[in-house]
Amino acid sequence: MQTFILYMPNKENNSNKINIRDIAEKTGLSISTVSRVLNNKAKEYRIGKKSQEKIRKVARELNYVPNQFAANLKSGKSNTIALIVPSLNNPFFAEISSRINTEIRKHGYITIIGESDENPEIEKKELRQLVSRNIEGLIIVPCGNQWEHIDEIHNQGIPVVCIDRYFIDLDIPFVSTDNYKGAYMAAKYFIENGHHNIVCIQGVQESNTNKLRIEGFKEAMKESGINDFNIIGDNFTFQNGYLSTQLLLKQKNRPTAIFALSNTIAMGCMKAIKEAKLDIPENISLITFDDHPYLDFLATPLSCVVQPVEDISKVAVELLYTKLYDEEQNTSKILLKPTIKIRNSVKRLMD
Amino acid sequence: MQTFILYMPNKENNSNKINIRDIAEKTGLSISTVSRVLNNKAKEYRIGKKSQEKIRKVARELNYVPNQFAANLKSGKSNTIALIVPSLNNPFFAEISSRINTEIRKHGYITIIGESDENPEIEKKELRQLVSRNIEGLIIVPCGNQWEHIDEIHNQGIPVVCIDRYFIDLDIPFVSTDNYKGAYMAAKYFIENGHHNIVCIQGVQESNTNKLRIEGFKEAMKESGINDFNIIGDNFTFQNGYLSTQLLLKQKNRPTAIFALSNTIAMGCMKAIKEAKLDIPENISLITFDDHPYLDFLATPLSCVVQPVEDISKVAVELLYTKLYDEEQNTSKILLKPTIKIRNSVKRLMD
DNA sequence: ATAATTTGCGCAAACGTTTGCATAATTCAA
């Protein structure tokens, strides 16, 4: 029985992806040489000028795109950084993500952004996913108080940087705003303007940023001899701001000022205040945490504590890179100074 | 000369990453078997129950995480979808990104988000980067009018879906809002409320969404016999809104209504109007394109054209997956209906 | 002319998977 061997017509068109071998064949050089040239290791390995040019030319002509998966498998380098934030739908985290994303690309790396949706279980799942992609670094806004899975990454020798929220006891570097100071400044500002009856509407109590803000708030109160302040609420949501404020407004002894620990909370406050036919700052004063362009255009432009978002992002990436390159056991814990932006939502009381 | 062979002490601790071979050794089974079990191909390959259990148990104990790079290299599947948007710092795109990101993860894929910053060159660079990561699909909000690099991806057989902006002549599927209709509705609403002197402040003129909005606006005007309308501006920025409005307010024949083609433009308008000590809607009416929670809390709650962001995201992912799985040459071009949300920024004129 | 050095490059073994094709063991049929 005779056997016919079938030749695949134009085999190289079989898969249109050009690889290093195709270039080697076209140039008559070896794949080693091609690899070295294309990785800019030509001088290191003393590849001749003409060979270099030939290789680069052919690579360009064939529109060669290296296969990162193969490269990573061999080299162990994934050129990938993971970023996990609670949600991109929150402008604060969206801005951070955007800045970190572009910053990281400058270094030739790529970012994979995961969202935890404030759910520790999702956070863990994301992290597993990302680890399987051999991430070389992790920047994370942890949600919740669970740190084991994050510490594990850290212990595997993968550089980790926490931003915004952090674990003070762990030796994982972080960069955040001095939340204590920010809240302190806001409270002081109220007091300087003659307010004594001040209420703070907080977010998630377990969150360490929330805790610190509360502490800063309390400290300012105590320093000024005000012992009769109030802290209510339990969530960084619109609902919480809305309901908490409704309750406040019904009180016999209505506060003269509200300190909302987030924009979402502040929006809830505004709605309740508006519905009660009251005015900011005439009837009640308001300061919020975090700035946003729209605050300028509100019925009453809102004064706020502003976090140095740009610096946080920059420093986070820098921190990551010193760990990545220098291998130094850098466990910097950095708190950046907030500022307070005065608009028009606090009334000056003179009694 | 005698040679001493040095044995590396506890070799398995050399790199703490557990791989499939470690599991094979511990279980006494082959790496093939381990691979198949861990990929849920056990029945297909008829792996015995006890072997399956043993493998899964050991994998769990050792905290095995598969190396996606190796898996992809072999299988050609990267489980990665690329998403390119102009900027995460724009709430509209941030929301889309967030939704697409979570939607895609439900399918076991991962998203890499790139930002073009409205710069076609950056867009191209991003795309190259992403292609080298063997992306299996691309969802993109193209910036600019260059489509060659996108079409090339498409021609390589990689499913591509455009969202928001698109190329009508290409056979690349897209999903967007019916921008024409949205603008038409807004204009009609002005007219129904007695406005005749209406100005539209547009964004980037080359952008096809901008073009369509302009057409819808014009159509409504013409239908109502208004031939004396005005279209100014050239950018989706605060500055553009601000400066354009300043000019408008200086005119002898001040318009009674402004249609801003984006939130950023609208914010600029508001600033100029406020500075001129004028009131919305008393002195001038305003409608903006795109909704946002904060619009409720502005000095005057802004009426707007709202795009079905959630549906856009969902449909985009669905489109991508039908192409990914069914291979059908699906080139759906989908326009979703916008709605108009009436707040309080348009005055009823009765003359 | 020979040895030493430098220059230019290729061989082949990884990296951790997946998978087509065996093969071995068991069960079943006749």
Added chain:
DNA sequence: TTGAATTATGCAAACGTTTGCGCAAATTAT
């Protein structure tokens, strides 16, 4: 009892790179 069918598993070749080592040719030194 023997062959066929079924069940359970392993071998080894890929996938596209990177890189240590080595070798030949060209150059320089002696």
